[in-house]
Amino acid sequence: MPSPNMSSRDLRRQLEHEILLGELTPGTRLDEVALTERFGVSRTPVREALQQLSMMQLVEIRPRRGAFVKKMSLRELVDMFEVMAELEGACGRLAADRMSDDERATLKELHKASEVMVKERDYDGYYRANVAFHEAIYKGSHNEFLSEQTKNLRNRLTPYRRLQLRQSNRLTSSFNEHSEITEAITSGNKALAEQLLSAHVTVQRGSFNDFLASLPMDLIDQTA
Structure with missing residues (x-):
């Protein structure tokens, strides 16, 4: 079960794992609300995790559209x-x-x-x-x-x-x-x-x- 005490680092590692395994495919939208519900956390660690993934070139954050698993x-x-x-x-x-x-x-x-x-x-x-x-x-x-x-x-x-x-x-x-x-x-x-x-x-x-x-x-x- 997801823990409400999951840190942004924990979330980043989990999403990174799913991206690298191909469970989250390029182009997939990473909806903040859906992620907060899934992991039982606030939106702050979710946003921080997505920013970390963006810096790793695994996620693309598009203004007014949200975060997506990055396509090449x-x-x-x-x-x-x-x-x-x-x-x-x-x-x-x-x-x-x-x-x-x-x-x-x-x-x-x-x-x-x-x-x-x-x-x-x-x-x-x-x-x-x-x-x-x-x-x-x-x-x-x-x-x-x-x-x-x-x-x-x-x-x-x-x-x-x-x-x-x-x-x-x-x-x-x-x-x-x-x-x-x-x-x-x-x-x-x-x-x-x-x-x-x-x-x-x-x-x-x-x-x-x-x-x-x-x-x-x-x-x-x-x-x-």
Whole structure:
């Protein structure tokens, strides 16, 4: 049950969590009255939480219209995926060079565990497994700054990457790509690990353009 003593920080964390999980999708209006009723708090912590989310670029506050989960322009989305590919590639290269034997074993286990989710078409379960798999690579890079920056950008793209997995045959393709990535990293092939992870994130071979074309019109800011 929501607590009337929830702080603006608590509210911000809860809404941030829902945005990053894709439960509150880009374009969703965050009505102050509805939020005060939902969490059982006054409007002051709600307004403060929305201001904090606005500073984090997760929410857009429009004069006389209210707060909305922020949409990205098509150009911004493409740019962010491009940077994400570079960051992931760097993590893969370093992980192939620096992972311990235990970390390599963990990566293999995480990959194997996701196979049942592919067979069952469990999109949400696979997404969670996907996050764990990639975070194991970030950690295995043994570069805390790179790991943190990669996770931050990954979180910003979460609603879009969740949708990406629902493309036709994407679960199977993603799993197969993870197989190649796991082999490259655990065998210490730095160049191949970097190449595979970069391609994996941008979903090359023509499917990234298909993904962009498949996005709902209200998910992207068409005017930016």
